Amino acid sequence: MTPIVRILRLVRVPRARLALAVGLGALALGSGVGLMATSAWLISRAAQHPPVLLLMVAIVAVRAFGIARGVFRYLERLVSHDATFRILADLRATVYQRLERLAPTGLPVFRSGDLLGRFVADVDAIQDLYLRTLLPYAVAAIVGGASVGLAWALLPEAGVILLVALLVAGVLAPWVSAAVAKSAERRMADLRGELTAHVVDTLHGAPELIAYGVAATRLTEAARLDRSLTRASARSALTAGLGAALTTLAGGLAVWGGLAVGVPAVRSGRLDGVLLAVVVLLPLAVSEVMAGLPLAAQAIERTRRSASRIDAVLELPEPVQEPTQPAALPDAPYVLTIEDLRARWTPDGPDVLDGVSLTLEPGRRYAVVGPSGSGKSTLTAVLLRFLEPSSGTVTLNGVDLRTLRGEDVRKVVGLCAQDAHLFDTTIGENIRLARRSATDDELRDALRRARLLEWVESLPHGLDTPVGEHGSQVSGGQRQRIALARALLADFPILLLDEPAAHLDVANADQLTADLLDATVGRTTLLVTHRLAGLENVDEILVLDAGRVVERGSHAELMARPTLYRSWWEAERLQDRVLAIPADHGVPRST
Numbered sequence: 256m257t258p259i260v261r262i263l264r265l266v267r268v269p270r271a272r273l274a275l276a277v278g279l280g281a282l283a284l285g286s287g288v289g290l291m292a293t294s295a296w297l298i299s300r301a302a303q304h305p306p307v308l309l310l311m312v313a314i315v316a317v318r319a320f321g322i323a324r325g326v327f328r329y330l331e332r333l334v335s336h337d338a339t340f341r342i343l344a345d346l347r348a349t350v351y352q353r354l355e356r357l358a359p360t361g362l363p364v365f366r367s368g369d370l371l372g373r374f375v376a377d378v379d380a381i382q383d384l385y386l387r388t389l390l391p392y393a394v395a396a397i398v399g400g401a402s403v404g405l406a407w408a409l410l411p412e413a414g415v416i417l418l419v420a421l422l423v424a425g426v427l428a429p430w431v432s433a434a435v436a437k438s439a440e441r442r443m444a445d446l447r448g449e450l451t452a453h454v455v456d457t458l459h460g461a462p463e464l465i466a467y468g469v470a471a472t473r474l475t476e477a478a479r480l481d482r483s484l485t486r487a488s489a490r491s492a493l494t495a496g497l498g499a500a501l502t503t504l505a506g507g508l509a510v511w512g513g514l515a516v517g518v519p520a521v522r523s524g525r526l527d528g529v530l531l532a533v534v535v536l537l538p539l540a541v542s543e544v545m546a547g548l549p550l551a552a553q554a555i556e557r558t559r560r561s562a563s564r565i566d567a568v569l570e571l572p573e574p575v576q577e578p579t580q581p582a583a584l585p586d587a588p589y590v591l592t593i594e595d596l597r598a599r600w601t602p603d604g605p606d607v608l609d610g611v612s613l614t615l616e617p618g619r620r621y622a623v624v625g626p627s628g629s630g631k632s633t634l635t636a637v638l639l640r641f642l643e644p645s646s647g648t649v650t651l652n653g654v655d656l657r658t659l660r661g662e663d664v665r666k667v668v669g670l671c672a673q674d675a676h677l678f679d680t681t682i683g684e685n686i687r688l689a690r691r692s693a694t695d696d697e698l699r700d701a702l703r704r705a706r707l708l709e710w711v712e713s714l715p716h717g718l719d720t721p722v723g724e725h726g727s728q729v730s731g732g733q734r735q736r737i738a739l740a741r742a743l744l745a746d747f748p749i750l751l752l753d754e755p756a757a758h759l760d761v762a763n764a765d766q767l768t769a770d771l772l773d774a775t776v777g778r779t780t781l782l783v784t785h786r787l788a789g790l791e792n793v794d795e796i797l798v799l800d801a802g803r804v805v806e807r808g809s810h811a812e813l814m815a816r817p818t819l820y821r822s823w824w825e826a827e828r829l830q831d832r833v834l835a836i837p838a839d840h841g842v843p844r845s846t
């Protein structure tokens with residue numbers, strides 16, 4: 256099955272509307288042909304100075320065809336665009352839903368700009384399939400066929416000539432231009448994706464690029480991509496021109512052909528002289544029908560390429576399989592049990608989690624520590640059902656997570672992520688994301704627990720202060736605390752916190768850890784962290800190394816024997832002493 260067919264199967268095609276559009280298009284172009292034919296007859300007949308009454312019908316017909324052409328054209332545009340936009344809307348929603356399911360973990364192969372291109376430009380390009388390909392071809396077939404019939408009825412040779420001209424313009428010319436344009440059209444979709452990705456990437460990284468003085472190189476690269484794209488467009492335009500030229504040539508030759516067979520026919524009396532103009536001018540009218548076909552053929556290639564780019568996203572394996580008959584979400588209080596869990600990111604990749612077991616009891620707090628890359632974030636991904644375990648089980652009150660809907664799981668298990676995203680809106684809106692219905696008082700309460708309320712109230716605009724793109728107008732610590740307030744407002748029964756203090760200086764990190772441990776008293780919490788200071792307050796600590804739990808216990812237990820944890824903890828204290836950070840962490844240094 257080709258990508259186009261696969262994609263079209265996903266959307267509801269409004270067949271009736273499309274058929275109506277074809278009908279209206281045929282009427283519009285047919286009126287054009289009728290206009291040309293009746294005017295040709297009218298001019299010839301008028302030259303004979305007949306009584307004007309004999310011309311009346313033709314005069315009215317010319318007017319009617321003239322008006323009808325415009326009206327039908329308008330209606331056809333209206334109906335065809337309406338139908339196409341319905342298809343597009345449907346397709347965009349489908350692609351978006353798919354992206355939504357893939358987004359947390361399943362999209363590493365695509366660059367964000369390229370993905371944006373696929374979602375916007377490539378989906379748009381699908382409209383060409385109907386508007387610029389199927390519709391013009393269907394209309395051309397109907398009107399062209401009828402015109403050949405008319406010419407044939409007047410003079411069979413003229414009919415044959417018109418048919419040949421139509422085949423040249425409708426089949427040969429498009430085929431030639433499509434064949435020549437094929438590689439250019441393919442390259443264009445890819446280059447457009449590359450260029451978007453490059454520009455988005457460059458804009459995101461602009462501060463770094465300027466700081467390292469490499470902005471010029473990035474711009475040169477963008478210019479090179481742009482030139483390639485321009486070259487590909489020029490080639491595509493050239494072939495479109497070639498096709499148009501061939502079509503026009505065919506139309507012109509058909510006019511001459513009409514003359515060549517028409518004049519002898521009039522002489523021999525086989526054709527009424529008055530109808531000669533009709534035979535000669537008919538091909539001219541019909542060439543209007545054919546003019547769009549080379550472009551239509553080119554659009555096929557473009558659509559095909561875009562379809563396969565969209566298909567590449569749609570065909571990605573889902574990182575988690577949603578159950579066909581989801582189990583009901585059990586009731587609180589929740590016990591989350593992880594048993595001998597193994598997980599990997601790619602089917603043939605290594606196990607990133609290698610036999611992890613842990614039970615999260617209601618109201619207790621846990622910490623997961625371990626070196627970078629040991630699988631801490633991966634564990635949160637599995638618990639949120641963003642990633643499927645490759646073996647072992649995770650159960651919520653005894654119900655296997657795999658039998659629950661991902662959405663339901665995420666009602667119970669919430670995450671304050673390592674790099675929580677702030678949207679380019681106000682502080683209030685960013686927090687309210689967790690619960691649309693939250694009142695201002697509830698917002699304030701969440702802010703208070705995240706130790707942010709004083710700061711927010713000191714701002715001239717308070718909750719309505721904008722945070723800037725990616726939270727660029729607030730400090731790193733404030734950003735993390737806003738994210739924390741959001742997670743607290745959501746009121747998840749089980750809260751996962753992934754390195755909430757990762758980007759803060761030591762004193763601020765310790766303060767934040769202390770604050771969030773205060774804020775989560777009595778809530779099931781799993782804190783992922785690099786830094787060990789403050790972990791005296793959690794109930795159980797898991798030391799993860801290369802995906803395995805190498806040590807576990809409370810801070811006191813782990814400190815009582817020579818453990819990895821104790822050596823890390825001592826190293827951390829030593830480092831803190833060097834940096835002159837008081838051992839009674841949690842109190843910020845005056846800065």
Ligand SMILES: Nc1ncnc2c1ncn2[C@@H]1O[C@H](COP(=O)(O)OP(=O)(O)OP(=O)(O)O)[C@@H](O)[C@H]1O
Nearest residue numbers: 360363600601607626627628629630631632633634
């Ligand atoms: N989305 C992903 N796709 C593929 N591999 C991934 C993905 N995320 C993580 N990995 C791999 O899984 C392993 C564990 O990564 P993980 O992010 O769980 O480590 P971590 O303990 O959270 O590290 P850090 O402390 O640096 O955040 C790493 O080898 C990493 O390369």
Ligand SMILES: [Mg+2]
Nearest residue numbers: 631632673753
């Ligand atoms: Mg991590």
